Amino acid sequence: MIGVLNKLLKRSPRSDNGSIVLDSARKATGGKTRTRVVMTMTVFFGIYIAITGRLVWLGFQGPSDSGPPPSRVTASRPDIVDRNGEVLATDIRTSSLFAEPRHMVDADEAIEKLATVLPEIDYEQTYKKLKSGAGFVWLQRQLTPKQQSEIMQLGIPGIGFRTEKRRFYPAGETTSYVVGLTNIDNQGISGMEKYIDDQGLADLQQSGLAVARDLKPVKLSIDLRVQHIVRDEVATAMEKYHAIAAGGVVLNIKTGEVMAMASVPDFDPNNPYNAQEKDRLNRMSAGLYEMGSTFKSFTTAMALDSGKVTMDSKFDASRPITIGRQTIRDFHGKGRVLSVPEVFIYSSNIGSAKEADVVGIEGHREFLHRLGVLEKMKTELPEVAKPTEPKVWKKVHSITAAFGHGISTTPLQTAVGCAALMNxxxxxxxxxxxxxxxxxxxxxxxxxxxxxxxGMRYLYTLNAEKGSGKNARVAGYRVGGKTGTAEKVINGRYSKDVRFNAFVAAFPMDDPQYIVLTIIDEPKPEKPGMGATAGSNAAPMVANIIRRSAPMLGVKPDFGQENAATMVSY
Incomplete structure (x- = not known):
């Protein structure tokens, strides 16, 4: 630099006072500075262009395995609420543990440390994941806050947490079959959760448009208070009568709304470890049963509606009916001619068979299809079974169907069909x-x-007053209904000791508002020497449900007309 400066000094002219003139030096230096600035800007601009180009290129590429994959778990689901706004299902935030095997230092040490917090961890499977060399693998989904905190304190390199969403069901087992549940990826897999997905939520989640603030709660017809009562009563009955299962439904006759529906055994949707077990079945809509004498409601209604039978019609029930190799008898036969009301309140198989015979085979089949009990039910709940019937109806099929044998349907469909006879x-x-x-x-x-x-309203009321429905009565609520005790098929034959019982009731009978139907599968006598027919178990279940829930359903008691069965004119 000194040499360069000396040359500049020698070549630089002096001013009058002897100062050195440096104009040319300034020009030379200024030119070089501008060149450096331009070059620096060019380099930075080039780097910016390269970064921008790289980002654009990456934007058009598929997701890589270098980080957590996109997940529907981060997408929101709408709250599910009962008819009064009580929350039945909602999203909560949870953390899940993942690893980046490429950044893992010591897989063996990592597993040993994780096992101190997650003792259920699968050593072999986790080891394979950590040694896979992948960019991302899940290790444990949906941790508790305590587990997350303890794992963080382990200080394991190459692992991390991702905040996800999962469903929480405040009512637990009480609404398990109606509300349903989601899987670990927050997809609806049963009940109304699946229905919501099928209505377009799954597509919204996939597109990233399922934003919590935009999703309105889904309001169900269920009244949580009544739902709790029904679930409590069927669970109590299953234990009390030593049964393998029980269920119940409360149906609004005027609107078709299901106010409550429960089936036990059930499961806890917050911890559904046993949800796939064989006995975990929503028996009310997905279970098929021979509904026994509850079907006599349809048989008698069919006979009356045909115009060929009136309340004054008589049927000889003094002798059993033999058709082919089958003999039809009455459980508690009167051994005489019966009127239509007597056929109903004494639950005569013989009388019911003869009512069906008056209408005819085709007319009988058509009527049951008309009432929907042999059609696959159309409703929002995905778990719906298709009823079964003979491919070709013969006289024997019509006779046995008259008292609820030989064809199978769901309890909910039976309740819906009976509602049509009341509304x-x-x-x-x-x-x-x-x-x-x-x-x-x-x-x-x-x-x-x-x-x-x-006519059917009168017969229901009469049966509760004088027939098999006495144990379903509730003071002030004018209950009417019909029992059904069906022998179950065991090893291809009907067993006299293994039963499926049901009771279908309507109330208040002066202007029916609700149907209540209960079932109990393979009940035993409550105590030695006691009976195990529907009148002694399914009917009391109905009474308990009505007694506890009627005020919540807005039905006021009326003690002025207790079961006043007024004969209609025919």
Whole structure:
């Protein structure tokens, strides 16, 4: 630099006062500075262009395995609430543990440390994951806050946590079959959770549009208070009568809304470790059963609606009916001619068979299809079984179907069919969403006459007063109904000792608002020497449900007309 400066000094002219003129030096230096600035800007601009190009290129590439994959677990699901706004299902945040095997220092040490917090960890599977060399692997989903905190304190390099969403069900077992549940990826796999996915939520989640603030709660027809009562009563009955299963449903006759429905054994959707076990079945909508004498409601209604039978008609039930190799007898036969009301309250198999014979085979089959009990039920709940019937109906099939044998349907469909015999003759498909009476009439189908309905209301009331439904009565609530005690098929033959019992009831009988149907599978006598028919177990279940839930359903007691069975004119 000194040499360069000396040359500049020698070549630089002096001013009058002897100062050195450096103009040319400034020009030379200024030119070089500008060149450096331009070059620096060019380099930085080039780097910026390269980074931008790389980001654009990456934007068009598929996801790599260098980080957590996109997951529907981070997408929101709408809350599910009951008809009063009580939360039945909601999203909560949880953390899941992942590893980046490429950054793992010591897989063996990592597993040993993790096992101190997660003792259930699969050593072999986890070791394979950590040694895979992949960019990302899940190790444990949905940790508790305590587990997350303890794992963080282990200080294991190459692992991390991802915040996800999972479902929480405040009512637990109480609403398990209705609300359903989601899998570990927050996808609805049963109940109304699956229905919501099938209505488009799954597509919203996949597209990333399922944002919590945009998702309105899904309001069900269920009343959580009544649901708790029904679940409590069926669980108590299963234990009390030493049964293998039990269930119940409360149905709004005027709207078709399912107010409550429970089946036991059930499961806890917050910890559904046993949800796939064989006995975990929603027996009310997905279980098929021979419904026994509850079907006599349909047989008698069919006979009355045909116009060929009136309340004054008589049927000889003095002798059993033999057809082929089958002999039809009455359980508690009177051995005489019976009127239509007597056939109903004494639950005569012989009388019911003869009522069906008056209508004929084809007319019988058509009537049961008309009432929907042999059609696959249309409702929101995915778990719905398809009823079974003979491919070709013969006389023996019509006779046995008259008292609920030889064909199978679901308890919920039986309740829906009976509702049509109480609500003015309209078949209304059941719903698990809220619905008004006007909306119900838009989808209703007229299936029987008003006169038939009047007759069936009278018979239901009479049966609770003088027949097998006495144990279903509740003071002030005018209950009517029909028992059903069906022998179960064991090893290809009907067993006299193994039963499937049901009771279907309506109340209040002066203007029926609700159907309550209970079932109990293979009940035993409560105590030695006691009976095990529907009148001694399924009927008391109905009474308990009505006694506890009627005030919540808005039905006021009336003690002025206790079971006043007024004969209709025919």
């Amino acid at each position: 003015g003759g309209f078949l209304i498909q059941p719903t698990f969403l809220t619905r008004t009476a006007d909306q119900a009439m838009d989808v209703a189908k007229k299936v029987v006459s008003e006169k038939t309905v009047e």
